[in-house]
Amino acid sequence: MLMMVAFDAAAGDIGPIAGNPLIEIPAGRFVFGRDDGPTNERPRRVLEGRPFAINRTEITNRQYGRFVQATGHRPSFYANHPLLGLDDRPVVGVSWRDADAFCRHYGLVLPSEQQYERAARGTRGAAFPWGEAAPDETRANSGSDACCSGDAHDGYPMTAPAQSFLGGASSEGILNLIGNVWEWTRDRYAPYDSEAAAESAVAFRVLRGGSWxxxxxxxxxxxxxAYDPEFRFSANGGFRCVRPVP
Structure with missing residues (x-):
C-alpha cells in the first residue's frame, strides 16, 4: 500500500519540519463550499485566495516527538500505542491547543477552512483531492460503509503511514487530505450563511477530511x-500546518 513517486521540487520548500516539506499553493480563484450537500457546507462561492504553503503530509508521531523533546510540551495521548504511536503514522490524541502550539513553535499556523479546501479541491472545487472518482483502497485510508468503524480493506486497520496513498494525492502532490486522520483547522465553527456569531462558534473548532x-x-x-478544541483523546484526529506566502 506504500508507494513512492517523485514530485516537482519547485512546488515546495524544505520548511522547518524535517521530513515534511511545505507545498506552495499559488494565489487565485477557487471554489469554497457547495450547494448540494449538508446545510453547513452552503453556500457555494468562488473566492480569490492568497498564496500559502502547506505540509505535504499530516504531522507524524516522529515529528511531534521532536517538538515535545524541544519544548517540554505534553506528549500526544497515544504516543506509546503499538499502532497509533508508530513513528511514521500521523500523530493523534492531540487537542486543538496542542496542534496550534506545535505549528507556532515552527513559525507556522493551522490551516483555515478556506486554505484546506483550496489545497484539497484545487481551483475547480473537486469533490476529492484527485478529482471526482469515488475513494477506493488506493486513494484513501477509510472505514467501513457504515459509520463509524475502522476496517483493513485498504491495508490498515487504523492509521496508515503519512507517506502512503499517493494515488490520492492532490494536483500539487499533497497527501491524505481526506482519510487517515481528521485535521484540525484554526477556524471556529459557524454557519457559512450567517453573519451573526453562532453560539457554537465559541465552543467548537472545525475538523476536516475524514479519517481511517x-x-x-x-x-x-x-x-x-465541529469539535471540542480541548478534547485530546481522539484516536482519529491529527493536523498539519501552513505558512502564508508574501
Missing part, C-alpha cells in the same frame, strides 16, 4: 466536523 474509520459520507473535501 470514516464512512463515505464523511470523506469529502467539504465535510465540516
Amino acid at each position: 474509520n470514516s464512512d463515505p459520507s464523511h470523506l469529502t473535501t467539504t465535510y465540516r466536523l
